[in-house]
Amino acid sequence: MSACEQKGQESKTEAEARDIEDDDLESDELRSAYSYYTDLLDESIKLPNVIQLMVIFFIANMMFIYYTQKIDQDNGESDPMWPFIYGGLAVITALVEVIMLCIISYRNYKAKVNGAEDEEEKKAISKPQLPEFSLIYSIFVPLTVTLMYFPSKMPVIIACIVQVPYMNPIVRILVSYVAMYQIGSGPYTITFYEMLSTPIVFASSYTLLEHFIASSLSVTERSMFSYLVVALLVFADESTCDISLVIFQKLVLAFGISLALTSCLVGFYKSRQQGTLLKKVTLLLIYVVFIGSGFTLSYRFLKPILGKAPWFWIAEYIAQDAVKSTIFKAWITSSVVLVPSILYLAKKIPFGFRRKIWHFVTLTALGYPITVEPQLTSLALVGLFCIFAIVELIRANNLPPFGGFIRKILIPFQDRKDTEGAYVLSYLFLVLGVALPLWLSNCTGTQGSVIGLVVLGLGDSFASLIGKSMGQLYWPEASKTIEGSFFFFFFTAFALYTYQNVGENSYDNYSLLLTPVITAILEGNMSMNDNVVVPVIGLICLDLIQQVRY
Numbered sequence: 001m002s003a004c005e006q007k008g009q010e011s012k013t014e015a016e017a018r019d020i021e022d023d024d025l026e027s028d029e030l031r032s033a034y035s036y037y038t039d040l041l042d043e044s045i046k047l048p049n050v051i052q053l054m055v056i057f058f059i060a061n062m063m064f065i066y067y068t069q070k071i072d073q074d075n076g077e078s079d080p081m082w083p084f085i086y087g088g089l090a091v092i093t094a095l096v097e098v099i100m101l102c103i104i105s106y107r108n109y110k111a112k113v114n115g116a117e118d119e120e121e122k123k124a125i126s127k128p129q130l131p132e133f134s135l136i137y138s139i140f141v142p143l144t145v146t147l148m149y150f151p152s153k154m155p156v157i158i159a160c161i162v163q164v165p166y167m168n169p170i171v172r173i174l175v176s177y178v179a180m181y182q183i184g185s186g187p188y189t190i191t192f193y194e195m196l197s198t199p200i201v202f203a204s205s206y207t208l209l210e211h212f213i214a215s216s217l218s219v220t221e222r223s224m225f226s227y228l229v230v231a232l233l234v235f236a237d238e239s240t241c242d243i244s245l246v247i248f249q250k251l252v253l254a255f256g257i258s259l260a261l262t263s264c265l266v267g268f269y270k271s272r273q274q275g276t277l278l279k280k281v282t283l284l285l286i287y288v289v290f291i292g293s294g295f296t297l298s299y300r301f302l303k304p305i306l307g308k309a310p311w312f313w314i315a316e317y318i319a320q321d322a323v324k325s326t327i328f329k330a331w332i333t334s335s336v337v338l339v340p341s342i343l344y345l346a347k348k349i350p351f352g353f354r355r356k357i358w359h360f361v362t363l364t365a366l367g368y369p370i371t372v373e374p375q376l377t378s379l380a381l382v383g384l385f386c387i388f389a390i391v392e393l394i395r396a397n398n399l400p401p402f403g404g405f406i407r408k409i410l411i412p413f414q415d416r417k418d419t420e421g422a423y424v425l426s427y428l429f430l431v432l433g434v435a436l437p438l439w440l441s442n443c444t445g446t447q448g449s450v451i452g453l454v455v456l457g458l459g460d461s462f463a464s465l466i467g468k469s470m471g472q473l474y475w476p477e478a479s480k481t482i483e484g485s486f487f488f489f490f491f492t493a494f495a496l497y498t499y500q501n502v503g504e505n506s507y508d509n510y511s512l513l514l515t516p517v518i519t520a521i522l523e524g525n526m527s528m529n530d531n532v533v534v535p536v537i538g539l540i541c542l543d544l545i546q547q548v549r550y
Contacts, residue, residue, distance in 0.1 A: 033106040040130050042195040047476040048525035049133050056140055057337070059541065063147055066548050083151040085173050086183055087143050090158040093179065094139055097164040098131055109345060117261050131219070133164070134528040136163075138223035144540050149440060152189040153235065156198040159229060165219050169203045176202075198234050205335040206228040206430060216421025220528060228432070238305055239475060244378035251386055254297035255290075259393070262290045266397055283400060285503060314379070324376050327369045331380065334365065346412040352468050354413060362434060363457025371499070374438060375443035381435040388427045396423045417529070429531035436532065437539040440500055447499050447506060448542050452535035454495040457521055460534070463488035463523060485524035492516035492538075507546050515541040 050380045063084065068249060071078040088213065105128035116122040139161055146157045159176035167175070176199030205226040209217060227253075233242075236249040265286045272279035299309055304312040318328045346354055395406040412422065418424045437452040467484020474481050495514040500506055519538045523530055 001190055015514075027111070030103070032110075033103050036128075037057040037102055039129065044130060044133075048478045048527070051475075051525045052133075052522060052532055053136075056136065056519055057263060059144065059537070060140075060517070062544050062548050067147070069548065080146065080407050083147055086154050086158060090143070090179070091139060092163040093162050097162065097167070097175075101166050102130070103257070121213065127361070134220040134526075135165070135223070135532050137528070138220045138227075139518045141224070141391045141536055142227045145536065146404075148540055148543060149237075153194075153418060155232075156190055156194050156234075158183060159195075159199050160202045161336065163199070163202055163206075165223055169207050173199045173203050176543075184451065191316060194234055197543060198230055202226050202230050210346070213421065213423050216423035216425055218528065224309055224532060237239050238450070242375060242380055242439075243376060244375055244443060245439060247302060247310070247379070248382040248385075250301035250305070251382070254301055255294045255386065255390070257297055258290045258294040259294055265289065266399075269399075270397075275346055286399065305443065317379075318376075323325060324373055327373060329377060331365060343409050346409075350477075352465055355415065355453075356464055358413075358430065359457050359461040362430065363453060363461075364432065366453055370438065371445055372448055373444045374441075374449060378435065378438055378443045381431055381438070385428060385431045385435070388431060392423055392425070392428070426529075429529055433535045436536050440536070440539060442525055448539050449497050451496075451515075451538040451542060452500070454492055455523075455535045455538050456531060458490040458495050459492035459516070459519065460523060462491045478527075482522045485520045488523055489516045489520040492519060507542055511542050511545040 046271070054055070067081050085320045109125065109128050111446025112125045113122050116125065118399075143161060146154055150157075157178050162175050162179045174382055180195055180199075208221050209222045209225055214222075214503055232245070232249050232252060238246045240385070265282060269282040269286060271281060272282065302313075308316075318324050323467040342349075342357060342361075349357065359547040363392050366380075369380075379502045391406060395404050395410065398404060398407065414424060417428055434452040438449040463480070463484040466487045467481040471483040473483060493513060496507070496512045496516065510545040515538055518541050519534050522537060523534050
């Protein structure tokens with residue numbers, strides 16, 4: 001063998017040795033990451049999480065049975081299992097993305113530690129953590145809603161599911177388009193606009209929420225709100241949706257643009273010295289721009305749909321029917337009397353009841369109208385959501401002359417969670433929890449429409465009041481009592497049976513009993529804000545259990 005050949009053979013051997021060494025290092029790093037996250041999982045997994053997972057698997061199994069039974073009714077044109085299969089693949093994809101992000105996070109952490117010069121610098125480096133457990137609901141809830149009610153929209157919902165929140169927004173959008181390309185439109189009734197806009201709207205919504213109100217919303221809550229924005233801005237269509245949802249869409253667009261126009265003015269206002277003329281002029285300009293542009297854009301967006309100015313339309317809508325007029329007058333009268341009275345007497349009312357009194361007020365105000373005038377009820381909830389959102393913007397930014405006053409009167413109703421961020425969103429969650437089952441039923445007034453009102457107005461309220469005052473047996477490793485969960489079940493079941501003959505679809509005993517059991521177990525073991533998740537899961541359980549037959 002010549003010297004050149006021998007030298008080349010030695011170089012090849014050295015290169016192979018380096019490759020083997022790199023592979024060994026990578027394997028060691030993966031084993032180290034696996035060991036690290038396994039230890040984290042052992043420390044963080046708790047019995048309430050296990051209970052929630054069992055409920056989720058139960059509902060998923062029911063959904064599988066439901067789709068299996070649909071095969072018997074198939075006409076042969078398409079496989080009815082495909083939405084379920086695609087949904088499962090989306091979950092696996094999201095799980096793989098989370099695992100990869102965890103590995104990358106661990107590698108970055110180790111690199112920083114190895115580059116640190118002393119022990120103090122090493123201790124200051126943040127250790128990677130597991131994603132919050134409740135993130136599972138940001139996948140499970142939208143997926144089950146789509147499988148149950150909108151299977152034709154599965155590709156675009158999958159595009160949202162694969163957008164794991166911890167990734168870069170641009171990467172998330174690209175992953176969404178790849179997922180939709182792999183699935184294709186197939187037999188699904190989705191438009192090019194929906195395919196193009198959904199990933200962008202979802203990623204943009206999440207990014208904006210993360211930038212402006214990250215301290216007030218968890219990762220899961222930001223994702224859930226982003227799904228709502230997609231549903232409202234992309235899917236709400238006047239040809240298929242109730243007019244109240246179309247009005248909601250246009251109002252969100254109008255005042256969203258107004259908020260964008262005034263956001264820079266708010267920043268400028270806060271940076272000015274207190275009491276100066278410039279600060280006062282800026283404050284006046286904020287109100288003029290926000291209110292003026294909001295009402296102008298609302299008029300522009302809604303007049304072509306309603307045929308007249310929206311304020312004239314709503315006045316005629318209420319006056320055209322005696323029942324609507326009576327309900328509206330009752331709402332106005334009770335609001336004028338009850339709201340000031342509750343605010344005035346707030347400090348004299350025990351804190352637990354003080355927090356839940358708005359649940360009871362909502363139940364009393366909507367318990368009858370939601371069955372006889374579901375569209376009017378939906379319009380009222382749209383109005384409440386918009387009013388609460390605007391009031392909270394004024395309160396959080398402490399804008400005179402109302403900001404300080406609103407802060408003062410709402411302090412007695414705030415708990416620890418409300419003080420963690422700049423924005424108090426409990427009231428918005430309450431409105432959404434009541435409204436979502438009604439909106440998912442397209443404001444038809446079916447019995448399932450009332451589940452949000454029942455769960456929050458009765459079940460959750462009595463669970464909290466009785467559980468805290470009388471409860472002795474706590475759910476393992478949880479802060480809520482089993483007695484509270486029992487009364488949640490009792491009052492929810494009682495109310496559902498009371499509404500039994502309301503609407504088009506009366507449910508059987510299995511649905512009316514098993515749904516309160518499932519929602520009570522979830523509510524008793526959840527640590528996140530459950531005002532949105534539990535009512536939606538309750539609606540899914542009502543309809544799913546009703547249709548599944550063993």
